[in-house]
Every structure is written in structure tokens, then in C-alpha cells.
Amino acid sequence: MHSRTPHRGRGAAVTAVLALMFMGAAEAPALAETSREQQWFLDAMHAEEMWKATTGKGITVAVIDTGVDPTNPDLKGRILPGRDLAEDLSGDAHTDYDGHGTGMAGLIAGTGSYGGGKGSFGLAPGSKILPVRMPNPLEAGNEAEASKRFNETLPTAIRYAVDNGARVINISLAQREGDPQVTDAVKYALNKGSLVFAGVGNDGDKGNPVMYPAATPGVVGVAAVGRDLRRTSESEFGPQVDMAAPGQDMIHACGGKTGLCRSSGTSDATALASASAALVWSVHPDWTNNQVLRVMLNTLGAPTDGAKRNDSIGYGIVRPRVALTDPGDPGPADVYPLPDLEAAASASPSTAPSGADKGADTAPAAARDEGGDSVPWVAVVVGVAVLLAAALAGVIVVARRRRRAAVPPTTAVSGQLPHPAPGYGPPPGTSDPVHRPGNGPGGF
Template structure:
């Protein structure tokens, strides 16, 4: 979810609670000589080193988003036929990206760099195939309240299509039992779900689903300094983190190249990380792939098992490929939230009001719905307000509006040896995050010779 509040303005106080949070990012022009030289996160994660082992071949990643454009040069040959859940009023199908966001996420995952004879943008796992599933925009699904139904249907389709990894770089501030059941269905079918936790940390920090749904892996964003991005939402729903700032990647539109930031981007890199590991170990189950990701992660430095800023830590697929350790039991989900949710007989009254009846949220290791947590990376208190939240939500329903985000495009990179020219932006306008400090620095997730 780059920090883009896509396509529009914040129209009302309630959008953080009841609108769709299609988490996007801010954009600015690139000035380096090549696209690849701007992709700092690939250097930090030692992409070329990993690509000597695997590029993700044999893995299918479902991208539940705004569509994926298969004509983008960096995605040529990477995009399969999928499913279109957008209304008939939307032109095209799942291969028609109505905002460019889905193509951007696919580019971060599977971009091949083919543009300009190899001068394009690369994804972290350029050997995977993308299964596009297009879902409606916020204004087409009852102001966000219809979002769980579309996401549930998309997740079930992806699982039935045997997508090992399901990437959801979007979300909803409301949920229901169908979405919770769909996540569990996908896990039972052998898939892994990675979902963005949202970009409204400074604007309410509300829970976003399915990132907060038990069984989905909630992904937060970090920058080059390995701190939680100021926009990245925090709390018990955060399981892992990945780079999500100054991201350069393929996208839709005239130029086919964008720069963005957000937990959307971080989610795409987490999905690609899982794809690389799974490609190297195709006989592993979803539980084993996730367990190895967690076992090799760059964790918090405060001595805790996890914190609410980056969860259990920053993904390190290179370490997982080199020294994965014991993948553990094939049939046991490694995160505690799923078992905790199964022990919960019914949600609390507050949870029912703000999340939807029968739809538990992630909690701590002992079970229960989402509870107050501490943003240990920022030394600030994260409080889930019970009765007050329910009252606010009721007021919000009366005046709900949608926060949407748009991203600016970059001009296409010049041929090698030619300087990059700054060109006018086309069609994207991002909301920049406000000032704020991230979490405390995390030690050594990427040992990349000092390049952060």
C-alpha cells in the first residue's frame, strides 16, 4: 500500500474507519542513469545473489488489486489470465488496470527489467507468474462496506487456482465472517496470504483487514534506515516488515514506470520473498515457508520477541535461502493469532461494532481480539479504545467518506548512456505523509556493506 490516498481527497473524518484503504504511495521523479540503480531495496536484499539460486520459477502469486497490465514491458510474459470482479461499468477485464496500482505491485514482485533492452525495473522474484484478480474501486462497493465480500471471493478464487502466494496490497477498515473464513480456506488449501497493514499511522492508525485477520500475514513498511516508516500502521496486526520507501517499479499508464512508497510495496516484497523460498523448496507447505521466513528474519533489537512497529522483524529471504534451518511441521501454522482466534468463542461487543460480527481480529499469543499494544519502536502507546471506538464508528457511518490515493508516474528510463530527463507527471497525485519519527533502528537485517 504506497502512501497514496488514491484518486481523490479525504472527504470526511470517517474514511480511516469505514472506507477502503487501498494503500498506495507518494511519488517523485527519478534522476539516476538507470532504473535498476534506483532500486536500493534490491541491493539491500542482495537480489542478484539470490537470483543465482532462484528467481521464483514455478511459483504463482495472485495479485488482488486494480488489475495488472500484461503489456508493460517489464511484465511481458509474466501475467496469467485471472478473474475480474469489477462491475460491468469498468472497461476491460483483469488485464485492464484502472489505477495502475496492481501493475505496480506485480512489477515489484515479478518485473523482469526487459524495458529498453534490460534497462527496466526488476521485481524481487522475476521468475514467478502473476495471477491478476481485479476488484472494484471504493466508489463501486458501497463506500468500503462491500469490500470484505469482494476480498473474500478473490481470496477463494486464488486458493482454488493454486496460487501459492496471495498478495493483497489493499484493505478495508471493516470486515466480516466471510472474509475471516476465506483466509482460513486459503490456508487450508495451501496458500500464504500477505496483506498491507495500511498507511494511516498518523491519521488514526485504525485496523485494516485482511492484514488484521487471523491467518493473514500483516506487513508493515521500513525505509533505508530500517526504521518503521512514519506512515506505516502499527499494532498487534503487524507480523513482518519489508522495504516500502522510495520504491521504483513498473506500473500502468503511459510511461509504465512509477516511484512510490507504502505498505503496499512492502507487502509485494514480502510476497516475493516467500515465492523465492518456495521455489527453492517446492515440497514445503505454506506453514513451513512462513516458519522459515520467521526463523531467518531480522528481529527487534529491544529483546522482545516482536514489537508493534515491525512485528517479528524485517524479511530476509537471502538468509532463508542460504541457511533455512528446520522448516518444522508441515501442518502447523507458525503464527499464534490463528490458534488464538479459534479459541475465541465470540467477539467482544466492541469488536462486533467496529469489525463485524463473527470476525475476530489478531490478538496476542494468549488469544482474544486485538488488544492494546505498545509501539515499542517509537516508545509511544498504541491504544485500542473500546466503547469510544464503537461510538465513533456509529457517527462515522453517518458521514462516511473515502480516502483514495493516487500516484505520480515517472518518465520511462532513457537508453543506457543517456541522461534521464525529468518529464511531467501523468495522472497520479500522492498524499505525502506528515512529519513523524519511525521506530528505533533495527540491527543488521541486511548486511549490505553499509548501503542502507
Template sequence: MLIGASATTGSAATVLSQQWHLGAMQAEAMWRTSTGEGVTVAVVDTGVREVPELAGQLLEGKDFTDGVMGKHDGAGTTAAAVIAGTGKGAGSKESAYGLAPGAKILPLKVSDGSEAPDSLERSMAITSDVMPAIRYAADSEAKIISISVAASPGADGALGDAVEYALSKGKLVFAAAGDSDIVARPVKSPAAIPGVIGVAAAGMDATALKSSAVGPEVTLSAPGKNLLSACAEPEGLCTSSGTAVATAVAAASAALIWAKHPDWTNYQVLRVMVNTAGGPTSGAVRNNYVGYGVVRPRIALKTPGDPGPADTYPLPDLAETPGAQPGVGSGAGATTPAATAETGHRGTAFLVSLGVCAIGLVCLAVAVPLLIADQRRTSLSRP
């Protein structure tokens, strides 16, 4: 369980001691080995402001919004601070840390679609910005791309080529699985795209939040409830929940690992992250709520195990995609799926949808695609 670790050392009055996720992940112990120094994370979000906690951490970024201002302008500040906050607030006073305080941030501003009048136009607005942002990040010095915004499922085709390009450039792409209050919570785009690490949000008990998206596209999960961090609000510190901040934690975890093993490829970092994740509490290899489990960079730094082949994508989603290239999840040397995620049972997303469908046959439109995805999705073969 995530909460198994004690709070961070020092006075209970410190901001660091109030950042429960850093205490649970034993961040201070990890920082003796790695702070993420030498690794740049591209934060694809609605803008990152120059708050004191990010002084010296921000690189020159790019705005892809053409001046369009959404309702959540500056929300990327929270994501960036969760990743690379230095713990120094205004006047160098003690403040909130990020999980990888030595990492650099490349801010790439995109729309969250909040200015659009309906869901379709919202998804189009997000996709039209995120696609060039991914390509820009792929051509940059950033090793990791962290995407906080999420569009409705179905926008995948327009983004797939950009993701494939980023992978070919050696990048790791993390994206928020999405959040919703409705019963059927399909994973959103770009998290649903093959090759993207879809991240769910977990609480202190290492189980997914009730609002976190559910589906076979969930790869990993990370702390995502009541995370204290620096932010763009006047008070300077905010508490945030959801898959956006969970994605930032997952990206920061990758930065810690990659900083210690700079010679590893994106596929090797991902393989180690999956192999060292704290699996579902049921004991299954993975499930549709937390994926292969909660990220545990502390374990990955201490006992990473065999990172495996440098040029083979370690998960089955790309192997199932038409046109997947050998060495990227298919062909000689590719990981062979060993078993279904639910050990022969229907996936959880399908079962939830089926329950909803009792209200009317129209809901079969939700359940059938999830059933097909469950049948196609297979779990990782661990070395």
C-alpha cells in the first residue's frame, strides 16, 4: 500500500511533511540517488507560470493556442510543480517540492477545450493543439512528454502519427486517462492511443479514485488525491486531485529513473517502471483501474532488474496495431503476451458497462467496444 511509508523527516510544520505522496514514495531517500537532474520533461498543458518554486527549472517553451484563453489558463503550473518544484518559495522560504526537483521543464501551452461550446469542438480544439505539441517535444531535448489535457475517445487517429513520431525519437509519452463522475468512464485521448502510457489516479490505499477513467488502455497509476504543490493561484500552494497530477507524478518517476540510467532507452525505462510497479491489490498482473499498478521509482532505483532489449516496446498495445513496426512491440524479439488482464474473466470496464446497460439496450454501444478492447488487450510477459 502507498500509505505504508512514514511521513517525510523533519518538523510536522514543514510543507514537505504535508506532501503525503512524497512521504509515501520515500522521496527524500530517493533524492540521495537521483533528483532527475539532466532530464527534461515536456509539460503539455494549459500553460506554466514562473512561480518561485520553479525558478531555474523552466526552459523556453512554446504556445500552440494562437492566443485562445481557456478557463484553466496556467493549470500546467501545478503539473510542472508536481514534477520539478524545488521547495523554495517566495524569498527562498521553504515551500512545496516536486518528485524530481532536479528535472527541467519544457512548457508547451495547449487548449483544454474549455472555450468550445460542445464536446466535439472541445476535442477538436485539444487535438489541434496537442498534435503539434507532441511533435515539437519529439524534436526537442525533452526525454519525457507529460500530457495533462484529455479529449473524448475517438480523436486517436489524428494524434497517432505524432505519438509514433515521438516514440521513434526515443521519447516516453505519458497522458492523463481522464476523470469523470459518470459510471462509464472510458479512457480519453491521447491516453487511449497505442504507445502512450495512460495514467490513472490512485489514493493513499493504492486503489484507483472513483473518478479515474477505466479501461484496458490504463498502463500505470500514480498518487493523484489531495496532492499539495505549488500552483499559479495567489496563495501559492494548492491541493489537487485527478489523473492530471497523477500523470505528472508518473512522468517525474520516469525522470528519476532515467537520470540514474542515462544510457537506457525509452523502452527500457518503461519496462522497468512496469516491472517494479505495485500491482493491483487483488494480486492480478493488471486490471483496468490501475493498469500494471502504482509507480514505485524507489524500487526501480534500488533493484530495477533487467531492463530488457533497448529497441523493443515492452507492452502489447503497439503489437496489436495494424502496421506496427518490428522491434516496436512486434516481430523478432518482441514481448509475447502471456495472459489476459483478468485471467480469463471479462475486464472490469466491460462489467461496469454491462451493469449500466440494464437501463436500456442503447448502452450496448458502450459495452461492445470495451468488450472488444478487453479481448484484444493482453498483459505483459515479465522477464
């Protein structure tokens, strides 16, 4: 997720409405012949190898965000008309008031066209982006109103995306209150055959509050890992985490004069999870949403401590290359493969650890939790609602970069990309093992 530096005169209002989480280092990115050379996550995911089989062509990914700029060189020809739900702002779905939505679209569908082929790529460059612009929370004036507007608008955004052909719905936004109308919209999306991915938030090192819609039943909650394939310090953890993807030092298309930015956070990880689903779906267009998600879960790089999941990376790190080359049995077409839907719908849900409850038999074998110290999912579905009722309305959060990389048109990006920051890994007192399948140096 992403940020501009706010105007000084609006500092108090900005603080009241948003918790800006500035991710990444302040240095500009490293000098390189092309932006693609900076995109370590594409190398780690063996993108070029996958692109020989598919680029995600034929799949529409909805980006519910701040708008998407179709004039960005790396996104020309990839952006559909979309819908504007930010009624108080000028422009439309193609007017990105923050640059964040364009960045997420770039990570999903960037074509590398900037500078005559020296630009940045998305993981699924053949996919199409359906932009749905959400209201700017800075216009709300206070936290409660911002949260209210978000939850009132998001159901419409999700339903619009589904009704306009989006098989994958990317929500790289988060806030602290769930809402029954959002839950109903997610169920609508699943029943209509779509998948919904959302970032779990970037306050893992600042209280780790449960964030929505990632914690909404039926939404695939995505955490972020760094170059070392461990949870980044800011990535939130808990039973709401279903999978993880790279979310550190990400070079991608975005707003601004140069059209390139660097960012870190669960927003970026969510975009890569969404793009992964697009790749798998493009090769298997007859699979249902449940089958696509099941294959993704079956092929994750899983924890190695004997558990089937942990609260830092969920069931593991997304590996679309493996999902494409060795998908295994996609399983039943009409059974959602994660336990949260059944647990939430149960009149007396189990208090066993997430994945070990009665919904576990619907999860793929590689994604079941046989135990561990995970907080029960029911704690999210029931307990969190009670806790949040006594708390202040949460702020709508976008996982953000510290600043945009100034990118000269002739040199793409300049500076030095930092190494992983200290403190990455498990929360205090826990372990955070990550499977490294050994698919080449730095690969997974």
C-alpha cells in the first residue's frame, strides 16, 4: 500500500483519520539497465519460466483501491473502464488520488513497456485490470466516519467487480472493523465463482490488531515475506493469515512523473497472490474458484516444523510455478477449501485451533493444521467483535512506502536497494519456520 507525504496544514486531520505505515527504506532503488532487474520477487518466483505457459491472459482482476492510472506506460492496454465509488472526488476510476491502486495494478499486470521495454512487470502481465475507486479516507474527517464509509462502499465494490467479470478481486486495503454487509458481499462473490484476496495489515510490530476485510470469512488473508522468505516485521500475524507472498523492496509501475515506485507491505503481497490466481486460472479456465484456491493451497511453500500452518505465513508462501507444473487434484468444485466459512456459519463453532475444527476436512491435505499454538478462528469471528465494540473505530489503512523513488526517464531507477531490515521473522516467543523448496538460488 502506498503514500504521498501529506500537506503540512492537514497533519492533524491525517493523523486522526489514517495510521500511515511507512514501509521500506528511504534510499532510492539501485541503478540498473532495466526496472525488471530490480524485481527480485519475479526471479524468486521463476516468472519467465511461468510466462512460457501463461501470462494470465483471459483473466480479469479487480483492483478495489484508490483508482488506476491507465496512462502509466507499463499499464497501457491493460486497464478496463471500471467504476468510481469516490463520489466526493473529481475524476473517475482512472483517476488515482494516491498512486496506490496503480501500484497494485502494476504488480499484477505490468507489461514492462516503460522506456521502450525497460519498465517493470507484473506477475500476470497478460491479465486485465478492472479498477474500482474507493472513497479517500482523508475526506472523512475522523476515524469513525472513514470506517463507516469504507464498510458502506466495499460491498458495492465487490458486487460490481463480480458482476463485471472479475474472477479475482484484490483488496490491498485494511481497517479495524468488520461489517455484515461486507461478509454478505464476500459470500456473493464466492457463490458467483470469484476469489477475494486482502492484505492482513502492516501493524505486526505495533500491536498486531486484526484487520478487515482480510479477517472476513471467505477472504484469503495474505501476509508479506521478505527476501529471506520470512514474515516481515510489519506484516501482521494470526489465524486470519491464509498464505504469504513477497512484500519487501517491490519495484513496480505506479503514479508519478516517472511511472515507477518502490514499496513494501501486505498490499504488495496481496497483489502477487491475486496475480498467482490469475495465472493458474488462465491455464485452467474451467476450474471453479474453489479448485483454483485449493491448488494454490496444495502447492504453497509450507512451514517445516511439522505443522500445516502457522500464524505468520498461514499455510505457506504462494508458488504459482508449482501450481502450474504440478497442480495435483483440484478437488471438489463446490467446496470452499479454507475452514473459515464453515466455522463462521456453525451454530456452535469449534474452539480448536484454526484448521483443526470441523472445517478442516474441506481443506487440502497440504493445508490442514494438525495442531500448534494458533489462536482459534472463532476468536476472530466472535471474540474480536466483542473487543472491537469497546475500542475506537479503526482507521482505514494502506500499507505504504516511505517515499516514491525518483526515477529518471533514461535510467529507470537509481540508488541501492537495502538488505532485509533486522527484526524480520517470528513474533517474540514464537517460531516462524518457512519451507525453502530448493528450486534454485533464492527461488521458491
